[in-house]
Amino acid sequence: MVDEQPLLTQPLQTDEDVVRLRKLVRDHLVRLGFSLVEQTKMVTAASELARNTLRYGGGGEARVDELHTGSKRGLRMVFADQGPGIADLNLALTDGYTTGGGLGLGLSGAKRLADEFDIDTAPGAGTRVSIIKWKLF
Amino acid sequence: MERIPILRMGRLLLVTIQVDMHDRLAMTLQDDLTERIVRDRARGVLIDISALDVVDSFIGRMISNTASMARVLDARTVVVGMQPAVAITLVELGLTLDGVRTALNVERGVKLLESEIE
Secondary structure, three states, rough: OOOOEEEEEEOOOOHHHHHHHHHHHHHOOOOOOOOOOHHHHHHHHHHHHHHHHHOOOOOOOEEEEEEEEEEEEEEEEEEEEOOOOOOOOOHHOOOOOOOOOOOOOOHHHHHOOOEEEEEEEEEOOOOOEEEEEEEEE | OOOEEEEEOOEEEEEEEEOOOOOHHHHHHHHHOOOOHHHHOEEEEEOOOOOOOOHHHHHHHHHHHHHHHHOOOOOOOEEEEEOOHHHHHHHHHHOOOOOOOOOHHEEEEEHHHHHHHH
Protein backbone atom coordinates (compact mmCIF):
# COMPACT_ATOMS: atom_id res chain seq x y z
CA MET A 1 0.00 0.00 0.00
CA VAL A 2 1.56 3.23 -1.17
CA ASP A 3 0.45 6.52 0.30
CA GLU A 4 0.82 9.42 -2.17
CA GLN A 5 1.07 13.10 -1.48
CA PRO A 6 1.25 15.60 -4.38
CA LEU A 7 4.05 18.13 -3.95
CA LEU A 8 4.07 20.27 -7.05
CA THR A 9 3.30 20.65 -10.72
CA GLN A 10 5.78 22.58 -12.87
CA PRO A 11 4.97 23.61 -16.45
CA LEU A 12 7.85 22.88 -18.86
CA GLN A 13 7.82 25.44 -21.67
CA THR A 14 11.22 27.17 -21.40
CA ASP A 15 14.84 26.48 -20.36
CA GLU A 16 14.16 28.51 -17.21
CA ASP A 17 11.31 26.15 -16.27
CA VAL A 18 13.82 23.28 -16.30
CA VAL A 19 16.12 25.20 -13.94
CA ARG A 20 13.14 25.97 -11.68
CA LEU A 21 12.11 22.32 -11.57
CA ARG A 22 15.66 21.20 -10.66
CA LYS A 23 15.69 23.64 -7.73
CA LEU A 24 12.24 22.57 -6.45
CA VAL A 25 13.11 18.86 -6.75
CA ARG A 26 16.40 19.42 -4.93
CA ASP A 27 14.62 21.17 -2.04
CA HIS A 28 12.20 18.26 -1.59
CA LEU A 29 14.99 15.64 -1.81
CA VAL A 30 16.89 17.50 0.92
CA ARG A 31 13.75 17.68 3.08
CA LEU A 32 13.14 13.93 2.62
CA GLY A 33 16.67 13.14 3.82
CA PHE A 34 18.24 11.88 0.59
CA SER A 35 22.07 11.87 0.49
CA LEU A 36 23.96 14.36 -1.66
CA VAL A 37 24.74 11.68 -4.26
CA GLU A 38 21.10 10.55 -4.38
CA GLN A 39 19.97 14.18 -4.71
CA THR A 40 22.42 14.79 -7.54
CA LYS A 41 21.35 11.65 -9.42
CA MET A 42 17.66 12.48 -9.14
CA VAL A 43 18.07 16.17 -10.03
CA THR A 44 20.17 15.16 -13.04
CA ALA A 45 17.51 12.65 -14.13
CA ALA A 46 14.90 15.41 -13.74
CA SER A 47 16.99 17.67 -15.95
CA GLU A 48 17.30 15.01 -18.68
CA LEU A 49 13.61 14.14 -18.72
CA ALA A 50 12.48 17.77 -18.51
CA ARG A 51 14.66 18.53 -21.53
CA ASN A 52 13.05 15.66 -23.44
CA THR A 53 9.58 16.98 -22.59
CA LEU A 54 10.63 20.40 -23.84
CA ARG A 55 12.61 19.46 -26.97
CA TYR A 56 10.85 16.36 -28.24
CA GLY A 57 7.41 16.70 -26.64
CA GLY A 58 7.00 20.37 -27.53
CA GLY A 59 6.59 21.25 -23.85
CA GLY A 60 4.44 19.77 -21.12
CA GLU A 61 4.60 19.49 -17.38
CA ALA A 62 6.30 17.71 -14.51
CA ARG A 63 4.40 16.46 -11.48
CA VAL A 64 6.22 15.57 -8.28
CA ASP A 65 4.76 13.36 -5.55
CA GLU A 66 5.97 12.14 -2.19
CA LEU A 67 5.39 8.41 -1.61
CA HIS A 68 5.18 6.50 1.65
CA THR A 69 5.00 2.76 2.30
CA GLY A 70 5.44 0.93 5.57
CA SER A 71 9.21 0.85 5.38
CA LYS A 72 10.32 3.51 2.93
CA ARG A 73 9.55 6.88 1.44
CA GLY A 74 10.16 8.04 -2.06
CA LEU A 75 9.99 10.84 -4.55
CA ARG A 76 8.20 10.28 -7.83
CA MET A 77 8.45 12.57 -10.84
CA VAL A 78 6.12 12.27 -13.81
CA PHE A 79 6.90 14.06 -17.08
CA ALA A 80 4.03 14.35 -19.51
CA ASP A 81 3.70 15.89 -22.96
CA GLN A 82 1.21 15.79 -25.83
CA GLY A 83 3.96 15.54 -28.44
CA PRO A 84 4.48 13.04 -31.28
CA GLY A 85 5.25 10.13 -28.94
CA ILE A 86 7.97 7.53 -29.44
CA ALA A 87 7.58 4.98 -32.25
CA ASP A 88 10.36 2.57 -31.27
CA LEU A 89 10.80 2.54 -27.52
CA ASN A 90 13.61 -0.02 -27.45
CA LEU A 91 15.61 2.13 -29.82
CA ALA A 92 14.87 5.30 -27.82
CA LEU A 93 16.17 3.56 -24.69
CA THR A 94 19.45 2.59 -26.39
CA ASP A 95 22.52 4.50 -25.21
CA GLY A 96 23.67 6.87 -27.91
CA TYR A 97 20.49 6.84 -29.99
CA THR A 98 19.12 10.31 -30.68
CA THR A 99 16.86 12.04 -33.15
CA GLY A 100 17.62 15.48 -31.80
CA GLY A 101 21.36 15.87 -32.23
CA GLY A 102 22.04 15.18 -28.55
CA LEU A 103 24.12 12.44 -26.98
CA GLY A 104 21.25 10.00 -26.72
CA LEU A 105 21.76 9.55 -23.00
CA GLY A 106 18.69 11.36 -21.65
CA LEU A 107 16.18 8.53 -21.44
CA SER A 108 18.61 5.66 -20.85
CA GLY A 109 20.64 7.75 -18.39
CA ALA A 110 17.58 8.82 -16.38
CA LYS A 111 16.55 5.15 -16.18
CA ARG A 112 19.92 4.22 -14.70
CA LEU A 113 19.86 7.11 -12.23
CA ALA A 114 16.44 6.23 -10.76
CA ASP A 115 15.25 3.18 -8.78
CA GLU A 116 12.09 2.74 -10.83
CA PHE A 117 11.39 3.82 -14.38
CA ASP A 118 8.17 3.63 -16.32
CA ILE A 119 7.26 4.97 -19.74
CA ASP A 120 3.96 5.16 -21.55
CA THR A 121 4.02 6.37 -25.14
CA ALA A 122 2.63 5.74 -28.61
CA PRO A 123 2.97 7.55 -31.94
CA GLY A 124 0.66 10.57 -31.84
CA ALA A 125 -0.35 9.97 -28.24
CA GLY A 126 2.30 11.91 -26.33
CA THR A 127 4.81 10.57 -23.81
CA ARG A 128 4.61 10.03 -20.07
CA VAL A 129 7.74 9.07 -18.15
CA SER A 130 7.73 8.30 -14.45
CA ILE A 131 10.75 7.77 -12.19
CA ILE A 132 10.98 7.02 -8.48
CA LYS A 133 13.83 7.21 -5.98
CA TRP A 134 13.28 5.31 -2.71
CA LYS A 135 14.77 5.90 0.68
CA LEU A 136 14.58 3.28 3.45
CA PHE A 137 13.65 4.51 6.92
CA MET B 1 21.04 38.56 -22.43
CA GLU B 2 22.46 36.48 -19.61
CA ARG B 3 26.13 35.55 -20.15
CA ILE B 4 28.89 33.84 -18.24
CA PRO B 5 31.96 36.11 -17.95
CA ILE B 6 35.28 35.01 -19.48
CA LEU B 7 38.45 36.43 -17.90
CA ARG B 8 41.84 36.61 -19.56
CA MET B 9 44.98 35.81 -17.61
CA GLY B 10 48.04 35.98 -19.85
CA ARG B 11 47.62 33.26 -22.45
CA LEU B 12 44.78 31.61 -20.56
CA LEU B 13 41.06 32.17 -20.49
CA LEU B 14 39.27 31.55 -17.21
CA VAL B 15 35.61 30.73 -16.85
CA THR B 16 33.93 30.24 -13.51
CA ILE B 17 30.40 28.96 -13.85
CA GLN B 18 28.48 30.26 -10.87
CA VAL B 19 24.93 30.21 -12.12
CA ASP B 20 22.54 27.34 -12.64
CA MET B 21 23.24 26.36 -16.24
CA HIS B 22 20.48 25.98 -18.73
CA ASP B 23 20.84 24.90 -22.34
CA ARG B 24 20.78 28.31 -24.02
CA LEU B 25 23.35 29.65 -21.56
CA ALA B 26 25.61 26.65 -22.24
CA MET B 27 25.45 27.20 -26.00
CA THR B 28 26.20 30.91 -25.59
CA LEU B 29 29.24 30.12 -23.46
CA GLN B 30 30.52 27.64 -26.07
CA ASP B 31 30.22 30.29 -28.81
CA ASP B 32 31.75 33.04 -26.66
CA LEU B 33 34.70 30.86 -25.67
CA THR B 34 35.67 29.83 -29.18
CA GLU B 35 35.44 33.45 -30.30
CA ARG B 36 37.59 34.65 -27.41
CA ILE B 37 40.24 31.96 -28.03
CA VAL B 38 40.79 33.42 -31.47
CA ARG B 39 40.46 37.09 -30.52
CA ASP B 40 42.75 36.86 -27.46
CA ARG B 41 45.10 34.31 -29.09
CA ALA B 42 44.60 32.18 -25.99
CA ARG B 43 46.53 28.92 -25.65
CA GLY B 44 44.59 27.50 -22.74
CA VAL B 45 41.05 27.46 -21.36
CA LEU B 46 40.24 26.72 -17.74
CA ILE B 47 36.63 26.00 -16.84
CA ASP B 48 35.84 25.99 -13.12
CA ILE B 49 32.68 24.01 -12.40
CA SER B 50 33.08 23.78 -8.62
CA ALA B 51 29.85 25.73 -8.10
CA LEU B 52 27.81 23.43 -10.36
CA ASP B 53 25.75 20.91 -8.42
CA VAL B 54 24.30 19.38 -11.60
CA VAL B 55 26.06 18.49 -14.84
CA ASP B 56 23.64 16.74 -17.15
CA SER B 57 24.28 15.31 -20.61
CA PHE B 58 23.74 18.65 -22.35
CA ILE B 59 26.21 20.60 -20.20
CA GLY B 60 28.60 17.65 -20.41
CA ARG B 61 28.38 17.73 -24.19
CA MET B 62 28.98 21.48 -24.20
CA ILE B 63 32.16 20.96 -22.16
CA SER B 64 33.34 18.15 -24.47
CA ASN B 65 32.58 20.15 -27.61
CA THR B 66 34.29 23.25 -26.26
CA ALA B 67 37.42 21.22 -25.55
CA SER B 68 37.38 19.79 -29.10
CA MET B 69 36.86 23.20 -30.70
CA ALA B 70 39.60 24.73 -28.54
CA ARG B 71 41.94 21.94 -29.60
CA VAL B 72 41.33 22.73 -33.27
CA LEU B 73 42.09 26.37 -32.46
CA ASP B 74 45.39 25.33 -30.84
CA ALA B 75 44.27 25.79 -27.25
CA ARG B 76 44.11 23.23 -24.41
CA THR B 77 41.14 22.91 -22.08
CA VAL B 78 41.11 21.85 -18.44
CA VAL B 79 37.97 21.44 -16.35
CA VAL B 80 38.50 21.91 -12.62
CA GLY B 81 36.59 21.53 -9.39
CA MET B 82 34.04 18.86 -10.26
CA GLN B 83 32.04 17.92 -7.17
CA PRO B 84 32.31 14.20 -6.22
CA ALA B 85 28.53 13.68 -6.41
CA VAL B 86 28.56 15.19 -9.90
CA ALA B 87 31.40 12.87 -10.98
CA ILE B 88 29.54 9.80 -9.69
CA THR B 89 26.36 10.87 -11.47
CA LEU B 90 28.13 11.62 -14.77
CA VAL B 91 29.64 8.15 -14.91
CA GLU B 92 26.29 6.49 -14.15
CA LEU B 93 24.63 8.68 -16.75
CA GLY B 94 27.10 7.24 -19.26
CA LEU B 95 28.99 10.45 -19.97
CA THR B 96 32.74 9.99 -20.17
CA LEU B 97 33.85 13.53 -21.18
CA ASP B 98 36.28 12.06 -23.72
CA GLY B 99 39.23 14.26 -24.49
CA VAL B 100 38.61 16.62 -21.58
CA ARG B 101 41.50 17.15 -19.17
CA THR B 102 40.54 17.62 -15.52
CA ALA B 103 42.28 18.93 -12.43
CA LEU B 104 41.22 19.11 -8.80
CA ASN B 105 41.29 22.89 -8.45
CA VAL B 106 42.13 26.13 -10.27
CA GLU B 107 45.74 26.21 -9.07
CA ARG B 108 46.50 22.72 -10.38
CA GLY B 109 44.56 23.43 -13.56
CA VAL B 110 46.63 26.53 -14.30
CA LYS B 111 49.87 24.59 -13.63
CA LEU B 112 48.75 21.83 -15.99
CA LEU B 113 47.95 24.31 -18.74
CA GLU B 114 51.16 26.28 -18.25
CA SER B 115 53.21 23.09 -18.49
CA GLU B 116 51.49 22.08 -21.73
CA ILE B 117 51.93 25.45 -23.40
CA GLU B 118 55.69 24.95 -23.96
